[in-house]
Amino acid sequence: MKIGILASNPNLYSHQRLIEAAESRGHEINFINIRNCYMNISANNPIVHYTGGEDLAGYDAIIPRIRPSLTFYGTAVTRQFEMMGVYCLNESVAISRSRDKLRTLQLLSRKGVPMPTTGFANSPEDTKDLIKIAGGAPVVIKLLEGTQGMGVVLAPTQKAAESVINAFKSLKANILVQEFIKEANGKDLRCFVVGDRIIASMQRTAAEGEFRANVHLGGSVDKVRITPTERKVAVKAAKILGLRCAGVDIVRSASGPKILEVNSSPGLQGIEQATGKDVAGMIIEYLEKNARPNKVKTTGKG
Template sequence: MLQEKVIVGSEEWCSFPALGIPTIKARVDSGAKTSALHAINIAPFVKDGENWVKFDINPIQNNVKTVIHCESKLVDKRVVKSSSGFREQRYVIGAELEIGGQHWSVEITLTNRDSMGFRMLLGREAMNGRVLVDPSQKYLLGQPTTDNLKELYKSSEQAKSGLRIGLLASNPELYSNKRIMEAGEMRGHDMQFLNIKECYMKLDATKPEIHYRGGKILDNFDAIIPRIRPSITFYGCALTRQFEALKVFCLNSSSAITQSRDKLYSLQLLLNNGVDIPTTGFANSPLDTNDLIKMVGGPPLIVKLLEGTQGKGVVLAETKKAAESVINAFKSLNANILVQEFIKEANGKDIRCFVIDGKVVAAIQREALPGEFRANIHLGGTASIIKVTPEEKRIAIKAAKAMDLKVAGVDIIRSSKGPLLLEVNSSPGLEGIEGATNKDIAGEMILAIEKNFKYRQ
């Protein structure tokens, strides 16, 4: 009967009570078969033996601070074709829709609609037999005022964990730093970027302090995410220690970062914890050069400056004469170096495992561009998704644990002897791995902080 149907315009406000969404603006589109709801941080899980999915939603367009954490039983996983012709696989959930005073169950697909004008798309399958559309009208069922929206979402704002998190780094425009700030804000936290060079500290037995340029005292942070570039490791770790003295939770501790930056010490720690590395030699005197070369299997071999970072200060010596020249040149400058065997069979490839809180959350294979020099390290090139073996996962997790890092980029190379660990990075970049895997690594870092505070409670 016509009088029993809800008459709607091309845009309307509706709600999903069971999901905790008090109101959301929807685009009514009878040309679309499937309904879609904006969702981020989508993650399937098993609950009581059944498949469920959890996700976050920013229900108000252009507002990332209002976040609702939802979970629902999973109905299906299917390929959906968007209006632009793009096909993507989406999770499908069932939910009770409330619109115009009426309720009924609908199926909704979950997808990121940040680029769209509406957080919700109401398709014809959800409207069949229940809704009449007048496309010339809008908000026939009314619309909330700004004050109404604030009141409706007041409870969800209060329910957020609302931690005050500081990102201790150098460049706010760096992709990784921008993503971490964004991920924290999306989960409802107060994020503050703290430039390492603009922080200074007061050492005091009874009242230690950290000040920010201009005299502001940084005394009310719940957690700090240290992302310290190698060139300022000493000062950055000193600041991290000061936050630790103030009883602030640091995602990576100052001691863990310090030892990860000491290449020789970190390799010794890894070996002591049963993690295999390429055969490596270290000596103090040029008089031991010949034996050092023999020790790692002879040329070709790699010479690494202990103070070098991310591929800098690394030389491939292809002959014994070249190796002697490079080693002796570095020694004449009183530079500390490592000499390491060259893994030829790796063929210019390595694996980066991103470990967060004792779990490999993503992995990529990195491959050099044609003609690019690679010396058991990643210097650029292309990145692609790779399925790591259980042994490679075990090594990555074991390495992060040995270094006492909650967040680590663990670089592994495949050799004829099996997987070997190359390096553990305490401030791994996010751009390459998020781009290749489409995973929300920044969000996982924020979740690790939330988990710490949930555990404390």
């Protein structure tokens, strides 16, 4: 197969591992820098060009790994490949859904997927009611555009919550106010979904003095055995968003597992180190079994 990794940093561990895994299985794989792509938007002949005029035709599969700041352009390029009939591991519509935290929660809630109680509002006048919806302080306040734990604040008291919410709103920022799951003790689960199954899972533990368990913020990772319920919830969440490859973050609460986030470009380093599994190889194996010309759910729509 001829595979392309659509991303912006060729040196990331995840991208190097995918290249290594594909080449070891006899495939041609190229790194395609999103910033160097441009498109010919013409009737019946969609094309993606690359810096220097190269026509990016002939690919069997594209692995989009789009950083949040490039979501708009990256999904546009992904959509163009879809219109060319190229199989994309995650399609543009699914990536767009996952990048909008509010939309993600709305879609999951509609299907009855458990998650922390969450409030969303626009007017500062609704601040107190918003905190009340989330069960009262302490609450977690999240920027809709945040990623890797950035733009996430724990407000321990009512006064602190009101101050943080109003400060964000004065900046015209869109925020979510979410129930704080105290019993999780700074831990969460990352379930790595490929297709309709979880291929690996790990537990992330926040660094001392931190409540966010993200590895980028100093959190540690360990192999973990997840329950059948956690497995079912994670696979269901990825399926609802239309993601074939996803990192589903779950927190263990007193009332059962709750979805925190669904990531469409999950990193490979932590999960491979924690589990010892060849996650990159399993992704390539999935493409071998499923990538076919014009096997596109959305055909570039939306």
